Amino acid sequence: MKKLLLALPHLLVFLAACGLQYDPEIEQVIELENEHLSDQGDDMNLTRDTSDIYIYADGGYVEIRYDNSAGHEQQAVYEETGTDTYERHDGMPEEAENLKREYEEEYR
Secondary structure, X not given: OHHHHHHHHHHHHHHHHHHHHOHHHHHHHHHHHHXXXXXXXXXXXXXXXXXXXXXXXXXXXXXXXXXXXXXXXXXXXXXXXXXXXXXXXXXXXXXXXOOOEEEEEEOO
């Protein structure tokens, strides 16, 4: 038990560092999804605190889930297609369906 308590702070630091590693991708995807919503006539303003974020393939795929204005869950997956460029998918692309999650933030 004592070893577990000593290891806990190191584990928390490691998990926090992983989140920082993906900060640019997460922030960009939230911005892109907000632009998409605006183009659809929805004035929602997504933030990290109102979304669940899942990272796959070292940031190659970023999934965002959130509740829309009507309270229904929405999902979008952004596939990195180049440096700082992403393609939006309404669901997980077939080629990425079996990827393991590398990072997640669940706030909803």
